[in-house]
Amino acid sequence: MAGPIIRASGLSKTYRISEKQPGLAGTIQHLLRRRHRDVLAVDGISFTIEPGEIVGFLGPNGAGKTTTLKMLTGLIHPSGGELEVAGHQPFRRQARFLRQITLVMGNRQQLIWDLPALDSLRVNAAVYGIAEAEAQRRIGQLAEMLELGQELRRPMRKLSLGQRMKAELLAALLHEPAVLFLDEPTLGLDVNAQARVRDFLADYNRRTGATVLLTSHYMGDITALCPRVLLIHQGQLFHDGSLADLTQRLAPCRQVRLELADLHPPEAFAGFGQLEAHQGHLVRLLVPRAQLAQQVAALLERFAVVDLEVSDPPVEELIGGLFRQRDSNSEASQ
Amino acid sequence: MSWAWRVARALLGSQYALMLEYRAEIALWALSGVLPLIMLGVWSGSGAAAAAGLSPQQLSQYFLAAFVVRQFTVVWLIQVFEDDALQGRLSPFLLQPLSPLWRYLAAHFSEQASRIPFVAVMLLVVGLAAPGLLWLPSAGALLLGILAIVAAFLLRFLLQVLVTTLCFWSERAAALDRLLMIPYLFLSGIVAPLETFPPAVRRLALATPFPWMVDFPARLLAGEPVNVALGFGAIAAWCLLLLPIGHWLWRAGLRRYSAMGA
Numbered sequence: 001m002a003g004p005i006i007r008a009s010g011l012s013k014t015y016r017i018s019e020k021q022p023g024l025a026g027t028i029q030h031l032l033r034r035r036h037r038d039v040l041a042v043d044g045i046s047f048t049i050e051p052g053e054i055v056g057f058l059g060p061n062g063a064g065k066t067t068t069l070k071m072l073t074g075l076i077h078p079s080g081g082e083l084e085v086a087g088h089q090p091f092r093r094q095a096r097f098l099r100q101i102t103l104v105m106g107n108r109q110q111l112i113w114d115l116p117a118l119d120s121l122r123v124n125a126a127v128y129g130i131a132e133a134e135a136q137r138r139i140g141q142l143a144e145m146l147e148l149g150q151e152l153r154r155p156m157r158k159l160s161l162g163q164r165m166k167a168e169l170l171a172a173l174l175h176e177p178a179v180l181f182l183d184e185p186t187l188g189l190d191v192n193a194q195a196r197v198r199d200f201l202a203d204y205n206r207r208t209g210a211t212v213l214l215t216s217h218y219m220g221d222i223t224a225l226c227p228r229v230l231l232i233h234q235g236q237l238f239h240d241g242s243l244a245d246l247t248q249r250l251a252p253c254r255q256v257r258l259e260l261a262d263l264h265p266p267e268a269f270a271g272f273g274q275l276e277a278h279q280g281h282l283v284r285l286l287v288p289r290a291q292l293a294q295q296v297a298a299l300l301e302r303f304a305v306v307d308l309e310v311s312d313p314p315v316e317e318l319i320g321g322l323f324r325q326r327d328s329n330s331e332a333s334q
Numbered sequence: 335m336s337w338a339w340r341v342a343r344a345l346l347g348s349q350y351a352l353m354l355e356y357r358a359e360i361a362l363w364a365l366s367g368v369l370p371l372i373m374l375g376v377w378s379g380s381g382a383a384a385a386a387g388l389s390p391q392q393l394s395q396y397f398l399a400a401f402v403v404r405q406f407t408v409v410w411l412i413q414v415f416e417d418d419a420l421q422g423r424l425s426p427f428l429l430q431p432l433s434p435l436w437r438y439l440a441a442h443f444s445e446q447a448s449r450i451p452f453v454a455v456m457l458l459v460v461g462l463a464a465p466g467l468l469w470l471p472s473a474g475a476l477l478l479g480i481l482a483i484v485a486a487f488l489l490r491f492l493l494q495v496l497v498t499t500l501c502f503w504s505e506r507a508a509a510l511d512r513l514l515m516i517p518y519l520f521l522s523g524i525v526a527p528l529e530t531f532p533p534a535v536r537r538l539a540l541a542t543p544f545p546w547m548v549d550f551p552a553r554l555l556a557g558e559p560v561n562v563a564l565g566f567g568a569i570a571a572w573c574l575l576l577l578p579i580g581h582w583l584w585r586a587g588l589r590r591y592s593a594m595g596a
Contacts, residue, residue, distance in 0.1 A: 015592065075425055077589055093588075095431035103429055110426035112348065114355045119348045126344035127432045129337050 004048035005179060005211050006072065010081035012235075013042040013067050041067040043235035044081060051178070054205055054212040056226030056243070060323050064235040065215045069181050072213070073103045086178055099128060102177040106187030109156070109168055117152045117167040121174060128175035135174065142170045146200055162193030169197070173204065182214045186221055198224045219315055233323055243315060250318040253286040255311050256296065261304035272299055281306070345437060349444035360445060364452040367408065370400040371460070373525050388529060392558065394467045396527050398460070399479070399555035403548050404524060405453045406446050407487040411438050412498045412511045419501050419591075428588075435495065435584075442491065475557045482551035485569045490547050492573055495580045502587030517542065523549030543572045 016038055020030040029035075042064040049055055059065050070076045071083060074090030074097065083090060088097035111120040118139075125135035143152060146166040151159055159167065165185065173180070182201070186194040202225055205212055216222055222229060222243065229246060231239035239246050256273065260281045269275050272295050273287035287295045292310070299305065353360060374397035378390065388396070415438065418424040427434035461468040471479065497514065500507035519525055521544035528536055528549045539545050550565040 070425075073429055075428060076592055091589075093428070098429060098431040101429070103426070105422075105425075108422050108426065110423075112352055115348060115352055119351060123341075123344045123348050124430075126337075126340045127430050 005051045005086055006047075006049035006213070007084045008048070008068075008072070008081065009046045009083075010044045011042060011046065011068070011071060011078055011083055012040065012044045012080040013064075013071060013076065014079040015039045015041055040235055042071070042078075045232065045235070045237040046081075047230055047237060047240055049211060049213065051211055052205070052209045053228060054201075054214065054225050056222040056229040057213055057215040057232065058222060058229050058319065059232040059238075060320075063232045065232055066183055068232070069103065069183055069213070069215065073101060073181055074098075075103075099175060100178045101181065102172040102175070102179075103181045104168060104172045104183065104185050106165065106184035109164065111156050111164075111167055111171055113156050115156065116154055117156060117171065121152070121171055124171055124174050130175060138174055138176070139170065142173060145203060146170055147196065162189050162196070165189060165193070165197060166200075169200065176208065176210075178210055180210055180212045180214075182212060182216075184216055185214070186216060186218055194218060194220065201225055223315070231319065247312045247315055247318060248289075250315075250322055251312060253288050254292055256285045256287050256292075256299070257307075257309040257311070258283040258285070258299065258303070258305055259307040261306050264303065268303075272302075341432065341436070342440070345440035346444055349437075349441045350447055352441075353444045353448040357448060360448050361452045363408070364405060364449050364456065367404050368401065368456075369519075370397045370404055370524055373397055373400075377526070388527065392556070393527070395469055395556040396552055396558070398457075398467060399552040400524060400548055402453065402457075402555060403483055403486065403551045405449055406483050407490050407547060407551075408446075409442065409487070409490045409494045411442070411491065411494045412501070412508050414438065414441075415498045416501050416506070416508050420505060428591075433584075439491065442487070446487075469557075471555055471557055475554060478562060479551055479555035482554050482565065482569075485566060486547045486551050489543055489569050489572055489576075492576045492580060493543060496576060496583060499580065499583035499587045502590045518544050518547070521545060522547050523552060527553075543568075543576075546572065 016036050018030070019035050019037055020026055045064075045068065057065050057068070067076070071078045072085055072090060074085075074093045077091045086097060086100040088094055088100075090097060090101075111117050121135070121139055125132065130138070139152075143149065146169060148163070148166055148170065151163045152167065152170075156164060156167065169185070180201075185201070186197050189197065198221060201212065201214075204210065212225070214221065214226060227242060229239065229241070229243050230237060231246060239249065253274070255276070260283060263281065264283075266275055266278050269278070269283060269285060273285040273291075275283070276286055277284035285295075285299075296308070296310065300308070374394055377393055377397070384390075415424070415434075418427075418434075424434060427437060457468065493514075494511065497507060497511050500510060504510075521539040521542055523545055528539060528545055531539060546565060546569050550560065550569075553560045554562070554565070
């Protein structure tokens with residue numbers, strides 16, 4: 001297929017929600033005269049995604065990420081705008097479209113809780129029209145990639161959270177979808193299990209060329225997998241580009257960590273940048289990017305430096321700070 | 335092997351395995367369906383059935399047949415669908431190229447299959463307690479009775495699909511189903527054979543889908559004289575009426591679906 005595999009233009013979604021005041025009076029009023037309010041969950045976002053890309057979808061809770069994913073998969077109808085995924089309008093939910101996509105939600109499961117995963121996989125193979133021998137081959141291959149073996153023969157309820165998520169991934173990928181929508185796929189997993197899921201997704205993308213759109217609250221998922229991120233806030237697209245570009249845009253300064261041989265008072269660092277932390281021999285400074293080389297040279301000349309590290313501030317702190325600032329500005333303007 | 339046959343086999347196989355996991359619960363469900371047996375006790379002690387021209391033997395055969403029919407026409411679609419929709423379990427099914435309703439239908443058939451041993455044991459207990467109550471229907475009556483039970487179940491399932499689609503508009507559509515239980519209990523023939531109804535009420539009942547869900551298959555099984563063509567024709571007519579309405583409501587409901595909880 002030539003051109004983008006996902007194309008969203010002016011995509012929006014408005015939910016109509018009823019509001020109720022607490023207490024008996026509120027309940028009676030709610031019963032007799034219900035009040036509704038329109039909530040704009042997604043506000044005219046536009047983006048395209050090329051086949052084979054892995055794109056991270058970032059934003060705070062309630063930013064509109066999951067609503068956008070639901071529209072992209074066809075679970076809900078957009079209120080406005082145009083949307084095309086794998087050559088189809090998702091909300092039509094045609095079988096040809098559904099065979100090309102998958103949605104994995106970290107907090108939801110499709111596999112039958114009281115049966116071994118293999119029973120559900122057999123159903124999925126039949127539903128997607130995968131020949132039995134081919135289904136066996138794919139299950140074997142995916143199970144090997146996901147390091148699953150006898151776990152597939154045990155009832156799902158007997159598996160650990162990490163094993164269940166891997167089984168869910170296997171089920172979601174059995175029909176070899178061209179587009180993967182992953183909503184918090186590492187939610188609740190321990191650090192090792194998160195790393196294994198990430199490795200699997202990167203490997204799967206390399207092997208199959210599948211397109212991946214991933215939301216996660218774990219920046220580790222995003223930094224490990226996504227060369228490109230879409231940052232959404234209050235339903236609007238704030239950034240579409242690389243994580244490095246986003247960091248540069250959000251943080252005009254770089255972080256300089258120093259371990260010094262001697263103790264110095266905080267005043268000693270005036271003029272070298274903004275002092276962020278000062279604890280014994282350890283010092284952390286924020287230095288404008290344009291002055292970085294000059295200031296680092298000056299620091300090395302002025303102090304006896306044991307160790308020095310230059311890095312970007314943690315991206316989640318930058319994004320969190322940005323949204324807190326925007327939210328307070330928005331409240332102030334109201 | 336066609337796609338539909340393979341899907342049906344896989345769905346029935348997995349759902350039957352699931353129901354066997356819940357066998358203790360299903361035994362309790364089967365036990366809870368003894369209303370026709372209770373009604374048999376109530377009616378046996380009164381002279382009302384005799385006044386309506388029913389012999390004690392006819393009465394007991396009718397209620398035992400109604401017990402069997404009731405066991406295999408129980409529909410719980412709305413309860414599980416409402417829960418799935420609210421908990422977000424519906425969304426993954428909606429993203430597969432197969433309507434979730436087929437999964438629920440397979441679950442119902444599997445649950446009925448897993449009920450068979452429990453119903454057999456309950457009938458055996460009745461037979462041991464009162465040997466004169468049990469009878470062996472003729473092969474023809476048995477075959478027609480089984481067909482009528484399947485048709486009655488499909489009609490009941492379809493009727494509940496209509497109410498179930500209201501889950502897309504209301505978070506508590508199951509309450510409507512409980513409302514429907516009232517005409518179902520009184521007009522289907524569970525609490526009284528239709529023959530005992532006053533003529534006007536009987537005519538009214540026959541104009542609804544309910545008597546075809548219990549009274550018709552029960553009378554077939556009991557070996558009573560029944561207009562077979564009229565019974566199956568009525569079920570087919572109701573199904574043909576409900577199918578397009580259900581289809582339209584389902585599609586309209588999907589447009590409103592907000593995938594809550596997912």
